[in-house]
Amino acid sequence: MSGRLKKLTERQASESVHLYESGLSLQDLATFYGVTRQSMWDLLRRRTKLRPQVRYGKENHFFRGGKRAVDRAQNVVENAVKKGIVIPQPCEVCGEYAKFKDGRRSVQAHHDDYSKPLDVRWLCQKHHHKWHKKNKAKDGA
Numbered sequence: 227m228s229g230r231l232k233k234l235t236e237r238q239a240s241e242s243v244h245l246y247e248s249g250l251s252l253q254d255l256a257t258f259y260g261v262t263r264q265s266m267w268d269l270l271r272r273r274t275k276l277r278p279q280v281r282y283g284k285e286n287h288f289f290r291g292g293k294r295a296v297d298r299a300q301n302v303v304e305n306a307v308k309k310g311i312v313i314p315q316p317c318e319v320c321g322e323y324a325k326f327k328d329g330r331r332s333v334q335a336h337h338d339d340y341s342k343p344l345d346v347r348w349l350c351q352k353h354h355h356k357w358h359k360k361n362k363a364k365d366g367a
């Protein structure tokens with residue numbers, strides 16, 4: 227779907243404005259909705275004030291990034307956690323919230339529905355795998 231222009235529903239357009247205003251980049255949103263950055267920019271410029279363009283450094287919101295991950299929703303959550311939009315919580319089943327030696331938390335963001343990238347539940351690895359053995363998340367298609 228990359229490179230193709232597709233129209234978003236009014237709900238998706240409103241949600242993308244909210245996510246952009248919360249700090250996600252044009253690229254994050256374009257990748258998630260399967261549209262070009264240009265079409266996402268065009269949609270957002272008509273609905274909200276865009277952040278200033280910074281051409282160099284980490285703050286360049288036009289940076290394309292490295293490889294594309296298969297799961298776009300996980301990328302959106304990962305970026306939202308890095309930016310402080312989403313805060314990891316203890317496991318909702320057992321309350322575990324330890325840190326590994328490498329600094330990562332033992333909890334994982336779990337999506338019941340991948341079409342809602344910031345609607346996550348926090349589960350430790352054990353309970354996350356247990357959930358997926360019995361259930362399947364909606365793919366958002």
